[in-house]
Amino acid sequence: LGSGEDGMTFLNRVRRSKREKQYVTRLGNSTEHELVVLVDDNNNEIGTAPKDSVHTTNTPLHRGFSLFLFNSRKEVLLTKRAKSKKTFPGVWTNTVCGHPGPGERVVDAAKRRLKEELGIDLPQKRLNPESVQGLTLHEPNEVICVVAPYRYRFADNNGILENETCPILVAYADIDPYPANDEVEEWKWMRWEEFLEEVKREPDIYSPWCTEES
Numbered sequence: 001l002g003s004g005e006d007g008m009t010f011l012n013r014v015r016r017s018k019r020e021k022q023y024v025t026r027l028g029n030s031t032e033h034e035l036v037v038l039v040d041d042n043n044n045e046i047g048t049a050p051k052d053s054v055h056t057t058n059t060p061l062h063r064g065f066s067l068f069l070f071n072s073r074k075e076v077l078l079t080k081r082a083k084s085k086k087t088f089p090g091v092w093t094n095t096v097c098g099h100p101g102p103g104e105r106v107v108d109a110a111k112r113r114l115k116e117e118l119g120i121d122l123p124q125k126r127l128n129p130e131s132v133q134g135l136t137l138h139e140p141n142e143v144i145c146v147v148a149p150y151r152y153r154f155a156d157n158n159g160i161l162e163n164e165t166c167p168i169l170v171a172y173a174d175i176d177p178y179p180a181n182d183e184v185e186e187w188k189w190m191r192w193e194e195f196l197e198e199v200k201r202e203p204d205i206y207s208p209w210c211t212e213e214s
Contacts, residue, residue, distance in 0.1 A: 034051040092206050106146065107143075117180055144170070
């Protein structure tokens with residue numbers, strides 16, 4: 001323990017140091033050669049394309065996912081996309097989005113992106129059934145569950161197009177993020193009901209897919 005440092009402060013410092021090391025590791029994991037899966041209108045795979053070049057003014061339809069992370073206080077983790085992002089920079093959105101690679105399950109892709117983008121390594125325990133009461137779970141034994149299919153096509157203010165088959169996922173964890181700066185500019189926990197009210201009141205501050213999915 002440091003001078004004048006209590007046990008809890010010491011524990012938090014150790015946790016932060018560990019997550020800072022994880023962040024440095026993530027910086028070295030380049031996504032330069034990451035592939036996205038191209039699909040037809042029926043979600044049949046028809047090819048692949050490099051992630052760093054697939055998003056243009058004429059983006060082909062490809063697979064993605066969109067995840068909402070909740071904590072035990074029934075708050076959702078919201079993130080503001082970094083200004084350096086190619087699509088929808090500087091826009092608030094749901095916890096994390098991404099793309100499953102060739103042969104990768106969507107829940108595994110979501111776990112990967114939570115760790116790479118937000119430094120969140122989900123605990124290896126399944127969802128509490130009471131936490132997702134009323135939802136149809138397509139992967140009921142997973143830490144992350146698919147709750148609904150979704151597809152969207154939106155262009156940002158620069159004309160860059162997002163065009164995805166994008167299942168909606170939910171997960172629960174009491175973990176604050178330690179985000180990669182080139183991915184996330186800000187983050188906040190917000191009560192779900194408050195978030196829904198803000199989306200209705202100020203939809204333009206959120207990504208269009210986040211607004212629709214909510």
